[in-house]
C-alpha cells in the first residue's frame with residue numbers, strides 16, 4: 073500500500089507500532105483478568121469447647137465447634153467479591169457433622185481478613201468420639217468469587233477447598249496451622265495400548281491356525297494412570313483388572329499397591345493370560361471383523377497432603393475396548409478412558 077506514496081510510510085510504521093503496543097497491553101490485561109490468583113484460606117485456630125476439660129461449666133457442654141479463618145487476597149491491583157461461602161465439617165469416615173456459612177463481602181487488593189465460624193455439630197458426633205484421644209475432621213469450604221480489574225467484574229470463579237484437621241482430646245487444634253487447598257481430584261485411568269498378539273501376524277490368516285489350541289492366548293495392554301493434583305500424592309491399594317468378553321471373564325491382572333506423586337503419570341504394561349475363553353473372541357473377530365471387550369478396574373485409593381492420608385476411597389471403573397481385525401484398539405481412538413461403573 074505504501075508503494076505509490078512514500079511520504080506516508082513513516083506514518084504507517086508509526087501507526088503499526090501503536091497498534092502493536094496497544095495489542096500487547098490488552099493481551100497483558102486479558103491475561104491478568106483470566107489468571108487472578110485464588111484467595112488463600114488459613115485455619116488460624118480450632119476449638120471444641122465440649123472437649124475442653126479445663127472448662128467444665130455446663131454452658132459449654134454443647135456441640136459447638138468454633139474456628140477462625142484468615143482469608144487473603146494475594147492479587148495486586150485486583151479486588152475480590154466473595155459470595156456466601158458454605159462451610160461444612162465431616163468426620164474422617166465421611167459423616168457430615170455440621171455446617172455454617174460466611175456471608176458475602178468485598179476485599180481490596182493485597183488485603184487479609186479474619187472470620188470466625190461457628191458450627192453447631194450433630195449431637196451423636198460427641199457421643200461416638202469423646203472417647204478417642206484424637207479426632208480427625210475434614211473441613212470443606214465452597215464459594216464463588218468475582219475479581220474486579222480496572223473497575224470491571226469478571227465472571228464467577230468456583231472455589232472448592234478442603235482441609236484436614238486433627239483435634240486433641242482437649243478440643244484444641246493439634247496440627248500446626250493448615251491451609252485449605254483444592255479438593256483432591258480423582259486420578260484418570262486410560263488404556264493406551266491393547267493387542268492380541270495371535271492376531272498380529274496378518275499373513276498367517278488361516279482361521280484354524282489362529283484358533284488352534286496351542287496358539288498364543290495372551291492379551292497385552294498398557295494402563296496409564298495420571299494424578300492431576302498439584303497438592304496431593306496418591307496411595308493406591310492393589311489394582312485389580314479384569315478382562316471380559318460379554319459376560320465371560322477372560323483373565324485378570326494385578327498392579328501392586330504403590331504411591332504416585334503429585335502431577336505424575338505412570339504407565340503399566342500388563343499381559344493377561346486369557347487361555348481358553350479367548351478362542352471365542354478370536355472366532356468372532358475372524359467372522360465379524362471386530363468385537364468389543366470390557367476392562368473392569370477395582371482398587372482403593374488414599375490421598376496424602378501435609379503428611380496426612382485421607383480415608384480410603386473405593387474406585388470401580390469400566391471401559392469398553394473395540395477390537396479390530398489386527399487385535400488392536402480399532403478406530404482412531406488415542407486411548408480408552410475408564411469411567412465409573414454403571415450399576416446394571
Ligand SMILES: *[C@@H]1O[C@H](CO)[C@@H](O)[C@H](O)[C@H]1NC(C)=O
Pocket residue numbers: 126127129131132
Ligand atoms: C469457660 O467457658 C466460659 C463460657 O463460655 C468462658 O467465659 C470462660 O472464659 C471459659 N474458661 C476457660 C478457662 O476457658
Ligand SMILES: *[C@@H]1O[C@H](CO)[C@@H](O)[C@H](O)[C@H]1NC(C)=O
Pocket residue numbers: 126127128129
Ligand atoms: C471442673 O471439675 C473439677 C472436678 O472434675 C473441679 O475440681 C473443678 O473445680 C471444675 N472447674 C470448674 C471451672 O468448674
Ligand SMILES: *[C@@H]1O[C@H](CO)[C@@H](O)[C@H](O)[C@H]1NC(C)=O
Pocket residue numbers: 121131132134135136192
Ligand atoms: C454452645 O456454646 C457456645 C460457647 O459457649 C455458645 O456460643 C453457643 O450459643 C452454644 N450453643 C448452644 C446450641 O447452646
Ligand SMILES: *[C@@H]1O[C@H](CO)[C@@H](O)[C@H](O)[C@H]1NC(C)=O
Pocket residue numbers: 203204
Ligand atoms: C475407649 O477407649 C478405650 C481405651 O483407649 C478402649 O479400650 C475402648 O474400646 C474405647 N471404647 C470405644 C467405645 O471406642
Ligand SMILES: *[C@@H]1O[C@H](CO)[C@@H](O)[C@H](O)[C@H]1NC(C)=O
Pocket residue numbers: 156157158214215216
Ligand atoms: C451455599 O448454600 C446456599 C443455600 O443452601 C446455596 O443457595 C448456594 O448455592 C451455596 N453456595 C455454593 C457456592 O455452593
Ligand SMILES: *[C@@H]1O[C@H](CO)[C@@H](O)[C@H](O)[C@H]1NC(C)=O
Pocket residue numbers: 275276277278
Ligand atoms: C490371506 O487371506 C487372503 C484373502 O483374505 C488370501 O488372498 C491370502 O492368500 C491369504 N494368505 C495366506 C498366507 O494364507
Ligand SMILES: *[C@@H]1O[C@H](CO)[C@@H](O)[C@H](O)[C@H]1NC(C)=O
Pocket residue numbers: 284285
Ligand atoms: C482343542 O482341545 C479340545 C479339548 O481340549 C479338543 O477337543 C480339540 O480337538 C482340540 N483342537 C485342536 C485343533 O487341537
Ligand SMILES: *[C@@H]1O[C@H](CO)[C@@H](O)[C@H](O)[C@H]1NC(C)=O
Pocket residue numbers: 269288289290
Ligand atoms: C505370547 O506372545 C507374547 C508376546 O508376543 C509373548 O511374550 C509370550 O511369551 C507368548 N506366550 C506363549 C505361550 O507363546
Ligand SMILES: *[C@@H]1O[C@H](CO)[C@@H](O)[C@H](O)[C@H]1NC(C)=O
Pocket residue numbers: 356360
Ligand atoms: C457382528 O457385528 C455386528 C455389528 O457390526 C453385530 O451387530 C453382531 O452382533 C456381531 N456378531 C456377533 C456374532 O458378535
